[in-house]
Amino acid sequence: MASLPEIGFLRRVVLFKDVEEQVILALWPSFHERRLKKGDVLFRAGDPGEELFLIKDGSIVVSKPVTGRVEQVLSRLAPGEVFGEMSVFGDERRRSATCQAEVDSVLYSLDRDSLNRFVASSPLAAAKFFQQMAQVAFKRLRDSSDLVAEVTRWGLEATGLDIEHK
């Protein structure tokens, strides 16, 4: 369990932006602090996933295996950002990507059971929470499609392929 309620930090987390303070305080005991050293892998793509994470300090690199020891960096997450929500709320309860600490980092985790209790006890706050979660999901989707376009452009430039004229 996290030691002291950090309302100021949670207010900066987009998911809790509109949630009342007393609800956050009630939820706070469910958060667990995780400390990662630089280079530590929090989880790998394919691992079972039961919790989402909030970044308190540090930086998390999200990557997807490509070949051998090489992985494509999908994004780099900063303090206040949330990740790991796909295996908690998604239809597949496995991690879709690998997350590792780029520098020493501090995270807070929130498991599925705690989230379910939060939804049952505070439906109004949960609605605001999920509204923000939808925004996060939309942004992820936009970022993914941008990444696909960017990687395609990279491939065309890297191969010198002239698609317009052939």
Next chain:
Amino acid sequence: MSEVGDKTAEGRPKRTRIELLVREADGDGFETREIPSGVAYLHSRPQRIPDADWEMARLPYAPAGVVTYALKNRRTEQIIQITETEKFLWEQMDGRASLQEIATSYLLHFGSFDFEIIPTLIVKLLRADLLTMRPVSRLRAVLARNRRNPAARAMEGTLHALERLTVTSRRSHQFFERIYRYGGFLLFTPWAIALLAIAVGLGTISGIKIWNNLGEVTHGLASHPLVAILLVKIVFWLTVINHQIIHALACIHYKRRVREFGFTILHGFIPTFYADVTDIFMATRRARVVNAVAGPLFHLFLGGLCFWIATLLQPGLMQGFVAASAILQIQSFFISLYPFCFLEMDGYHILVELVGVPTLNHDSVRFVRESLWRRIRTATRLTRQETIGLAYFGLSLVSIAGFVLLNVWLLTSAGKS
């Protein structure tokens, strides 16, 4: 990763970069690396197609002393023109040297470097499938992609079946060498030219006589229309075989290889005989012109001969048939030699030799499709090659329109009569 569509200060899109994470061998720790597309491009190792699939010959008609080469993809029959410096780069593209290494050796060899030359050459080589292999045709590629569609599947099956109708001999070279040795060589002597001149002379006189008695001659045909049409068609087909044999013999005469001889369904619907004499492109300009002219001249010779024979015959089916064959041969002579129709027939090959643009058809269509309107908008002066291409395109378009209109007129006239 940079934002999609990022622009530099000059307004050109930024080179993209991808970010990769590389784990350490023992599994502990990692490092991330940004790879710009430009770096990846420089590290790419272009590989030309296998040596057996391409050939190169120096072109004799270099403008202003510039040495150029014809580089041919033997599989697709596509030919591109490359310069001396591009030839140097092509020779480096063995799949082992990176573009960076190729650029370095270019600099060491020529003492200077033009940064656009490699990308330009690569685009040119890719278009001619000289660096990568592509499916047999765009149509086949599209059909293959849409196999779920029953119509596409049926069309692909039909094309496949038609392709199987192709009868070909890849060992025809020895056969034609024998024909050449046992008399074929005579076709390329002054005697053959003298004989042709006699046939043309006799044919002209005979043609005039037949024209004056046209009603009598055509009456023989009109009384046996079905037999007449079948006879004329069969004889014409036989002469098409001879036309192709003459091309093959010309190829042998200039010590080049006849790759194939056979029968095929051209474009999936035109049954025809063919001789693959594309090896002649690697010979001299004179050889290419002689090869192109030899086939049509055979029709001229036969046309003259048939006209003369027709005048010796009594009025009736045989005279009408021989005279009709003569007209068909003369028509074939002119059609084969007419260059402006987007089809690369004998006349087209002579034209490209005259103007010195080996890929005139392709270049002209591409220029009109991709660059002409921009050039008109910007009022930019056309180069010599562009002017030739535009003239070829325009004349071909007018010729096809004229041909279609003529046929419509003939059909409507026939309907009225």
